Amino acid sequence: MVKVITYVDGFNLYFGLRDSGYKRYYWLNIRTLAQKLLMLNQELIMTKYFTSRIIDAPEKEKRQSTYIEALQTLCDFNDFELYYGHYRRDPFRCPRCRNTSEIPNEKMTDVNIATEMLLDAVNNRFDIALLISADSDLVPPIKAIKTHYPEKRVTVAFPPRRYSADLEHAASSSFHISRAKIAQSRFPERVMKTDGFVLERPSEWS
Structure with a gap:
């Protein structure tokens, strides 16, 4: 079997869903989605999900925390890992009114993804790296893997x-994730944690 590790740019995926009007699919089981993107001769070794905690938006923070708790239940299977970047408040000057304010910007996600992809290539953990993202900042690690490990492939979804x-x-290859694959990969309405606590899909995600 061909070994596959999936690397998921959480916010890139989220904004794609948002811009498509797919709010009902925010409650997404990332591990299931990764599995559904494989070919018949491929084996999912690990799924790595990269995100950052939202700041300055209490309701969004609450919904994200619920979702991350649901994702954390997947870590019990030992083939799913969460990686965190962070938000930083950067100064922004309005070109019209010339006033200066601060806006939150996500940091470290692309660096974390690049690091994990390269480490996994060095340690021969995959035959194919499946990257779910459209962030062009990830071109350098892809080129590095193809140059130094030409037997390995990187597929972008x-x-x-x-x-x-x-x-x-x-x-090495690329494709667009279909709505059907996403629709088939949602968590159930309620997800039970190992301690028995039940997480419910946020009502706004419908």
């Missing part, structure tokens, strides 16, 4: 309404 020509050209 573009989220809905997301695309990068640079990523497509750098990758």
